Amino acid sequence: MPKSVVYNGCSVGENPLCCFDDLTQEECDFVEENSVEVEYKRGENICKQGSFASHIMVMKEGLAKIYLENGNDALILKILPAINMIGLPALFEGNNTFPYSVQTYMDSTVKQIEIGAFKKLIESNAKFAGQVISMLAENTVIINGRFFCLTKKQTYGRLADVLLCLSNRIYKTDKFPLQLTRKDLAELSSMSVESTTRILTKFKDEGLIAVHCNEIEILNADKLLEISAIG
Template sequence: MTCKFTNTCTIHNKNLTLFDELSDEEKKLVEENTLTVSYKKGETICKQGSFASNVMHIKEGLAKVYLESETNNLILKIAPKNSLIGMPSIYEGNNTAVYSVATYTESVVDLIDMKVFQQLLKTNAKFAFRALNIMNENIIQIYGRFFCISNKQLHGRIADILLCLKNRVYKSNTYEFAFSRSELAELTNMSTESVIRVMKNFKDDGLILQKDKTLEILNAEMLSKISNLG
């Protein structure tokens, strides 16, 4: 039996229906205990090890979820619009954030009070079931991402990210490329020099066209073959 993971930067970007399971009274409770904050590119939304006071809903923008160490960061996933992050911090006896979150672009984030979110998980079974589904989808995505990083060659990793942005984040062949070379290197677990070389190869081969901050996918079929073959 074979298992194939592709395009694993983020789970499929679909409408967040979690809060549809709440009653009008519960929705009002959430609204009264939610703070909406605008963040600039590169700002930290949540710091690993800090007090976990909120569950975060990305209303607009793009962010990264990552683990920090003294030497480098490990990117767990990209969080596009409609992502819900911070739920792994909700377990018995924990009161700290288990990862950091920072913006790739200007973003708008709803900060939902953690205690209110926990209360709804305990009292609304349908809400809790939807939340569990979201967490499981994220876990599967992270498994797939690490599989690809550990098994794919350099060209396959870059192709994987470019297609993920095309298919799951921007849903367009042409999109704003919000990543610096160092950020793309961090995301793909590659050196900056390797990223520059692979991106140049893709451009010279007619697979992509990059101008200023815009990237266009010219040959998605070939990028998909590169991603699948690794």
């Protein structure tokens, strides 16, 4: 029997908006009639935890973090790259607020779809509804993996997970732009900025990564995977 693998990705999978491929032309027109595009600057809130959820949103361009807030404390649930949805948990009956906050890491473009119109598509198109359910299920797997990483892994394993996620699932290349600050990386890894900087330096000294002015390059992904597995 194969060994179970705990998935520790920090972001969503491939083609998360394939649900829209199952819409008819009439339904696509319906979406356009009930949506609007909004531009956000770096550091702006796309939505606030506890605020009224009037729209389901699609991140068309940019990068953001989804996080829970409690006073001055925050827990990042996942990173949201372009071509992903925001607000799906607000679809379930009895809830009309966002269960999390979303803030941009860079200038972003978001398409807001009126939530009532989105629900009508779910009710009228079974394939579309099935794809939405699949996305919600994947999000559950991602969040479970994140909690395992943050509660069971040591600092080296947590930062290795974040670097691998950025490389494999966000930018999809070994060399990617350093659009996240040391503080951002520290928040994702749930550690101090000082610890994050120290571990990055150690990874660099050991030849696992290269840090350029505006880029990080993964030089030894296998070793980072080993560090991640050991935790």
